[in-house]
Amino acid sequence: MKFSIRHFFSFLFFIILSSISPALAFKLEPIVKVFEPAGTGATQSYKVINDTSEQIAVELSMMKRKISLEGEETTEKADDDFLVYPSQMILPPQSVQSVRVTWLGNPNPEKELNYRIIAEQLPINLKDTQQSQSQAIAAGIKITFRYIGSVYIRPKNTQSKVILNGITHEKSKDGNDLLVITFDNQGTRRAILSELNLNLTSDKGTQFTLKPEQLEGVNNGLILAGNQRRFSIPWPQQLPIGKVTGTFTFKDVE
Structure with missing residues (x-):
């Protein structure tokens, strides 16, 4: 099913x-x-x-x-x-x-x-x-x-532990540029990416922050304990195409 x-x-x-x-x-x-x-x-x-x-x-x-x-x-x-x-x-x-x-x-x-x-x-x-x-x-x-x-x-003393595995550039089937974000929940409890902010830095030094409203389909995303999740969104126009690194913050809700 x-x-x-x-x-x-x-x-x-x-x-x-x-x-x-x-x-x-x-x-x-x-x-x-x-x-x-x-x-x-x-x-x-x-x-x-x-x-x-x-x-x-x-x-x-x-x-x-x-x-x-x-x-x-x-x-x-x-x-x-x-x-x-x-x-x-x-x-x-x-x-x-x-x-x-x-x-x-x-x-x-x-x-x-x-x-x-x-x-x-x-x-x-x-x-x-x-x-x-x-x-x-x-x-x-x-x-x-x-x-x-x-x-x-849920056993006692569980907690989520989400890390950013990587950010990559891919092309969609119709040729559009995609920002592909992979998270890994290495913790023992599920994580919900509420109020997610993603801070991006290009290899040319351009910095850009994606707010929750710009992360549709990623913000409030669920990652079960021990699972990885891969999200794709349109490549931000303000960000040059190329290698990107990033950090993130979110409010983990129960």
């Missing part, structure tokens, strides 16, 4: 809508959770909220999350790493269902682990009261609505 990470963060934990009427919707809260790998913090609570006038069916699942150098996100099933209860539910109109999620994996990971929680609304026939809840959910044909949340399993 693949996602574009840029698409994710353009919406900041987006909601996918696929042929769904406004009447058939729900909410998953919260959309971001940090778990401890052991102890009481290994269990966290969510709420599935049906604030519509119709009965709906929802199923929850867990996925392991990876992000490539270029920012492509892939996921794979990870239901064995968690206990989700209940994982399937039918919600009456204007109701709330509490869900408990417990981490069952490594109680002592060396770094923060990354997952997704996915809540999917299923378009099923809920008028047959003779069906059991599990039978009704099993009758679903396709998913019409989906919430995707972020789950982090």
